[in-house]
Amino acid sequence: MADTHQQWLEQRAAESRAKQEAFMNDIASKLRRPRVMEKPAHPFRGAPDFWKAYEWPLEERVERFSSNFKSAGGHVERLADMESAKRFIAAKAEELGAHYVIRQNQPELNELGLEAALPNAEVSVWNSDFEQYWKARAAEADFGIVVADYAVAYTGSVTVLSSKDKGRSVSLLPTVLFVIIPLERLKTRLGEVLVGFDEAGREQLPAGIHFISGPSRSADIENDLTIGVHGPGVVYALIVGS
Amino acid sequence: MSTTSTGVPSTVKKRADLALNDEFLRKAVKFTTERLRNGKINAAEEHGNWEEWRERGRQIRLHTIAHLDYYLNLFADNARANGVHVHFASTSAEAVKLSLEIAQRKQAKSVVKSKSMVTEELHLNHELEGIGVEAIETDLGEYIIQLAGETPSHIIIPAIHKNRYQIADLLSKEAGETLEPDTSILAGFVRKKLREKFLEADIGMTGCNFAIAETGSMVLFENEGNARMVTTVPKTQITLMGMERIIPSWSDLEVMATLLPRSATGQKLTVYMSGITGPRREVDADGPDEMHIIIVDNGRSLQLGDSEFQELLNCIRCGACLNACPVYRHIGGHAYGGTYSGPIGAVLTPALQKNIAEWDDIANASSLCGACYEACPVKIPLHEMLIYLRRRKQEGGHGDAVESAGMKGFAAVLGDAKRFRGILRLGKLGQKLVVRNGEIRTKFGPLKGWNSYRVTPSLPKRSFREQWGTLEEELRHGLREMDPAMQNRMEAIARERKNGTGGGHGHHG
Structure with a gap:
């Protein structure tokens, strides 16, 4: 024994x-x-051949992403720059009375100066202090703020990858989620993102890869759609860039 | 008809009687399955080239299963390299033993679970309770039926058979206060309640939709976020996966991600699709410290090398065949009496039980109409498998008993023109429904098709005359119950034809 x-x-x-x-x-x-x-030999690997080269022009990607994300119950804003994103989040914090905000420790967000823009909220930065119990900080947060690694127009999805600075909890536990999508990361097909994981190889993959396509939902009670049953009930996709 | 409510009746027919006597269940099952089915049809049509995707999905599954030793081995090696503790279980008993040992090693008090059909197969909740570990289902529907002490009746919507008043009663008991039968109030209570459970739990337990061989990753599809909770918050994660869940690569996942949500719920993608590659990295601040994957056989490998049933392993558990099945749509999931219901359950349950012939009359709970095959995103010929199953029952000497379920009786009776006329007479006599619009031919079309698909016709030992009294009762009941489902199906086909989109999801009839 x-x-x-x-x-x-x-x-x-x-x-x-x-x-x-x-x-x-x-x-x-x-x-x-x-x-x-x-x-x-695996002659049927991946999507059918006709699909592998399929691509929409940028504006169509934005339109399709927006329409798919909205029909899943999410919100989409098209913003010119990060400054506008900051103003948008600050206005929402004011409007909804957000007290606790948690954000990823990403360079784009570090530069944003959210802390100064949200004087009435306590903003914590994921994993910035080894003493902290970060899961609880995310669980109590009103807002979670992340920058997407990729987004996919065809399915209306954002992709977030975990790391030391990017908690899985930040896109999961807060009540409201803001996902900033830099325009150039918006792809047409799911495959464009997935193939990248094959190319990167096992050792390069993070522990968590999450595709998020709207607010958490359930239809388990009499088929009546319920939003926010476990994950965020309100999700904003902020497409930034021009 | 007897409506005994205690104990689980032993035959599909008896269980179906229970289901059929529950007006709400019938309506709910129909409502949900229609909604899911129409969602699927719309999603498939909108997507376009559905047949090519289906064929691609089938080829990927066929290829993987044909080389399962290579890919499963690769998966296990890679998962281990990622830091996962990989275990193999030949039987459900072994899988249970491993799970319980891990729970005991971790001195777990509670386990939070996300939806997993494999753990249902193992009756793992019961086993965990047996060693004093609380097992909490966290999928909203699963949580509800767990509180009710029941089992899932639909693979995608497990609490399909409960209405909001019944749910409010259950949750009120749990809350210690009266909750209004309002969906958002009820879901809000569950959110709060389960938040506490997630944060307290020692172990998170999941199933696995796909396992990617080349990187040792496991993939979960879900809408609520509870599977993410279970794989993010607790310190230990245990994943139970069927040995056939493998796909070679992330590239192949695109095909599965295209087929699965569209077929299950009509979504372009589930709200969350998560690929998990090992436990948390040392520098990460969330995700499990320790991750176990238990690879379960439990009868699956018996299908390997069996030319009639190997394709069963291609199943991606979307539930499209349930939604398409006129019988399921009528009797609901519990009537099948196993973990898996509907057409896939009718084949998979006996197939996993080693001795197909000994399983009871579940293979007869199908009209062999082929709707399941047409709905299947990886083109598993379930309707043909049901015939093989019946044939094997016959060959095994299990086919000669008088089938009180009546399905086989039906078939035998319909094998003769005179008897067929007799039923027509019956229909005319008692059932206005059957002869609605004077279109007897249309109504009986599917029955005729059913009859012509049968192999090895077997006459009951007792003569038709001797059985007449019983048969009359059964046929009268059966025909009346069967009709609305058939009618719905016919109408759906007619609608599709009218829209000129018949080929979009594989209907060719």
């Missing part, structure tokens, strides 16, 4: 490797052929 959790994990790992061999051999024998050890 293992004494420590670490020992227990190691025992399980050894069992797992043995079992893995047996599992794979069993699969091969049920498929009535030898084990496949070399990467098989």
Whole structure:
């Protein structure tokens, strides 16, 4: 019997490797052929060929993104620059009476000077202090503010990647979410973003990759649409740039 | 008809009787499935080239399953390299044992769960409760039916059979105060209540929609955000995945992400699609410290190498076949008596049980109309599998009992012109519904099709005459109940034809 959790994990790992061999051999024998050890040719990888080159011009991407995001219950604003984004967020904070704001520790947001623009709110910066219990800070926040890594017009989605400075909780736990989308990050197809993860390879991937396509929703009570059942109930996509 | 309410009846027919006697369930199931089905049709048409995407999805699934040893092995190696503790479970008992051991090792008091059909398969909640660990379902619908002490009746909308008043009663009990039967009030209560549970829980437990072999990542599709909660907040994450959930790459995920939400709910993408690659990095301030993935066989590998059933493993669990099925739309999910309901459940449940022939009459709970195949985003020929299943039952010597469920009786009866006329007479006699608009031919069209698709016709041991009294009762009931669903389906097809969009999602009839 293992004494420590670490020992227990190691025992399980050894069992797992043995079992893995047996599992794979069993699969091969049920498929009535030898084990496949070399990467098989995969002629149908990814989207159909006609789709792989599909692309909308920029303005159409903005329009399609907006219309998809809105029909999922989100809000979209087209803003000329980051200064306008700051003013927009500040006005919303004023209007809704936001007291607690949490933002990612991203360079675009560091430069924004949100703290000065939101005199009535306490603005915390994700993971800027190792002593803090950050999940709780995000859970109590009225506003969460993030900059998207990508956005996809075809499905009306924003993509956020986790890191030391970019908490998964910031786009999840606050009541209202603001996602700033730099215009040049807005793609046409989901595949444009997904293929990038294949190209980057396993070791480059963050722990969390999240596609967000509107406010949290549920239709579990009599099919009646409910917004904000676990995640943010109000989501603003701010498309910035011209 | 008997309407005993205690215990779980043993046959589909009896369970269906229960379902059919519940007016609300019938309406709710119909409402939801219509809505989901129409959503799917719209989404598929809007997307365009649906057939090409479907074919692509099928090819990717076929390729992956045909090389499952390679891809599953690759996934396990990569997930381990990401820092995940990977486990393999041949049986449900092994998967349960592993899960409980982890919970005990972590001295867990509570586990928050997001929707997972595999854990339903394992009855894991019950097992966790058995060792004193509270298991909390966090998907709104799952939470509701957990409070009610029930099981899901639809793969996508598990509490489809409950109305808001019943839900308000359940939640009021939990809240210790009376909650109005208002959707936003009820959902608001659950949000607050479950927030506490997420923050307190020691373990987050999830299923897995897809596992990406080349990077060892797991992918979850959801609308509420509870799966994100479960994989972000607790310190330990346990993911249970069926061994066939694999796809090779993120590029392939584009195809699955195109097919799954459109087929399930008609959305272009679920609100959240999350790809999780290992536990939190050392510098991260959220995400689990420790992550386990338990890869579960539990009967799945039995389909490998079986030319008739291997394609079952292509299933992406979207529920489109449930919504398309006239029988499901009528009797609801609980009548199937297994974890998986509808056409996929009718095949998957016995297939996972090793001995197909021993499973009861679930394969007969289908009209073999092929709507499930047409709806399936990866083109699994479920209607054909149902026939194979019936044939195997026959071959296994399980086909000669007089089927009180009546489905087979129906078929046998309809195999003879005189008897067919007899039913027509019955219909004329008792059921105005059946002869509405004087269009008997149209109404019986599907029944004729059903009959012509049958193989190995088997006459009941007792003669038709001897059975007449029982049959009369069953047929009278059966025909009356069957008719509105058929009519809906016909109307839907007619509507599509009128819109000139028949080919958009695969209808070719």
